[in-house]
Amino acid sequence: MKVLLFARARDLVGADWIDIESAATVGEVRARLKERYRHLSGLVEKSALAVNNEFADDLTPIPAGAEVALLPPVSGG
Amino acid sequence: MKVLLFARARDLVGADWIDIESAATVGEVRARLKERYRHLSGLVEKSALAVNNEFADDLTPIPAGAEVALLPPVSGG
Amino acid sequence: MIRLTRDVIDGHALTEEVRRRHCGAVVLFLGTVRDLTGERVTVALDYDAYPAMAEKKMAEIEAETRQRWPVGELILEHRLGHLEVGDVSVAVAISCPHRAQAFDACRHAIDRLKELVPIWKKENWADGSTEWVHPGA
Amino acid sequence: MIRLTRDVIDGHALTEEVRRRHCGAVVLFLGTVRDLTGERVTVALDYDAYPAMAEKKMAEIEAETRQRWPVGELILEHRLGHLEVGDVSVAVAISCPHRAQAFDACRHAIDRLKELVPIWKKENWADGSTEWVHPGA
Numbered sequence: 001m002k003v004l005l006f007a008r009a010r011d012l013v014g015a016d017w018i019d020i021e022s023a024a025t026v027g028e029v030r031a032r033l034k035e036r037y038r039h040l041s042g043l044v045e046k047s048a049l050a051v052n053n054e055f056a057d058d059l060t061p062i063p064a065g066a067e068v069a070l071l072p073p074v075s076g077g
Numbered sequence: 078m079k080v081l082l083f084a085r086a087r088d089l090v091g092a093d094w095i096d097i098e099s100a101a102t103v104g105e106v107r108a109r110l111k112e113r114y115r116h117l118s119g120l121v122e123k124s125a126l127a128v129n130n131e132f133a134d135d136l137t138p139i140p141a142g143a144e145v146a147l148l149p150p151v152s153g154g
Numbered sequence: 155m156i157r158l159t160r161d162v163i164d165g166h167a168l169t170e171e172v173r174r175r176h177c178g179a180v181v182l183f184l185g186t187v188r189d190l191t192g193e194r195v196t197v198a199l200d201y202d203a204y205p206a207m208a209e210k211k212m213a214e215i216e217a218e219t220r221q222r223w224p225v226g227e228l229i230l231e232h233r234l235g236h237l238e239v240g241d242v243s244v245a246v247a248i249s250c251p252h253r254a255q256a257f258d259a260c261r262h263a264i265d266r267l268k269e270l271v272p273i274w275k276k277e278n279w280a281d282g283s284t285e286w287v288h289p290g291a
Numbered sequence: 292m293i294r295l296t297r298d299v300i301d302g303h304a305l306t307e308e309v310r311r312r313h314c315g316a317v318v319l320f321l322g323t324v325r326d327l328t329g330e331r332v333t334v335a336l337d338y339d340a341y342p343a344m345a346e347k348k349m350a351e352i353e354a355e356t357r358q359r360w361p362v363g364e365l366i367l368e369h370r371l372g373h374l375e376v377g378d379v380s381v382a383v384a385i386s387c388p389h390r391a392q393a394f395d396a397c398r399h400a401i402d403r404l405k406e407l408v409p410i411w412k413k414e415n416w417a418d419g420s421t422e423w424v425h426p427g428a
Contacts, residue, residue, distance in 0.1 A: 083272065083274060084274035130206055130210045146204055148272050149291055151273060152286075152289060153201065153203070153232060153243075153272075154243065154273075
């Protein structure tokens with residue numbers, strides 16, 4: 001499954017998105033990102049995750065075909 | 078001495094200012110206005126007085142040549 | 155800067171005038187003539203002032219606002235004379251380094267203006283009558 | 292109304308767009324690119340967004356603001372891309388019947404935008420280095 005990346009996360013990985021093994025919950029996505037991209041793990045810790053354009057906590061299940069995004073702390077305005 | 082009038086006070090008297098007997102304090106001005114212009118007395122009660130462009134309480138003395146004004150409750154903005 | 159004017163207030167010009175490189179926040183407040191007060195219909199307002207004292211009080215409000223907040227620039231402008239519904243009667247434009255400062259300072263300035271500055275408005279109601287507005291009197 | 296744009300934000304147009312006859316108060320907030328953050332000198336900022344979610348969150352903020360205050364009109368606009376010092380990055384324009392409502396509603400909208408909307412800025416420091424801003428991370 002695809003995880004969209006933004007800002008520093010995108011720069012650290014060097015890509016707009018990454019492909020990870022399918023995960024059932026947001027918590028699993030978070031765990032896989034930390035495991036697979038070690039230099040991202042500090043930022044993943046502080047980031048929110050979004051499922052279908054909505055902030056989602058670690059218990060949130062991930063429906064099939066959902067759009068998942070890693071959102072580092074925002075700084076708009 | 079001259080007392081400047083504004084807004085409803087000016088309309089009630091029909092003049093931009095009125096002349097009253099010299100008064101030593103703001104309280105005396107207020108009393109004279111109420112005495113001499115009966116239809117103004119309700120508004121005088123609710124109005125502020127200014128001496129030389131500053132709000133003044135009834136105890137404030139009035140220097141010679143001071144500019145005295147009756148200020149009904151303001152409604153700018 | 156403070157101004158009493160009989161001309162149209164140009165909020166855009168004020169906003170541009172207060173922008174500063176070290177200020178990340180600009181707040182503009184415009185007071186405009188409303189068509190309704192409660193259930194009564196306003197067609198126009200006339201604003202009168204005691205000009206010398208109004209300018210003095212506006213300058214004091216500017217000074218007091220600058221003392222309490224790190225103001226980049228601040229303009230307080232009030233229009234006098236005959237205004238139609240929708241016209242801008244008063245404007246406060248301000249810049250500060252941060253937004254909380256700009257909001258607080260702008261609000262303080264307009265609140266104080268409404269409280270302290272000797273300016274009065276006369277309602278021109280739709281039924282043809284007129285009435286000076288003296289809150290509490 | 293909400294907008295993400297790569298064009299210059301026209302605060303004047305927004306202000307005119309929100310004016311309403313029944314609203315006596317208009318508040319415009321402009322966020323502009325500051326030249327200093329603490330002691331560090333900024334020469335430019337780059338804004339990036341997750342556009343679909345950013346628009347969704349901005350629409351929710353608009354709806355929530357309209358629910359809490361009697362908004363005449365409200366526009367939330369954020370610029371993306373490369374901005375120089377002094378450029379406007381975000382604008383909130385709002386009209387309400389009374390000024391306390393307009394100030395509170397405008398401030399609520401910009402506070403929520405800063406908290407919730409997936410937009411990020413990258414500092415371009417005067418020494419040539421760049422840095423994404425992620426508060427707390």
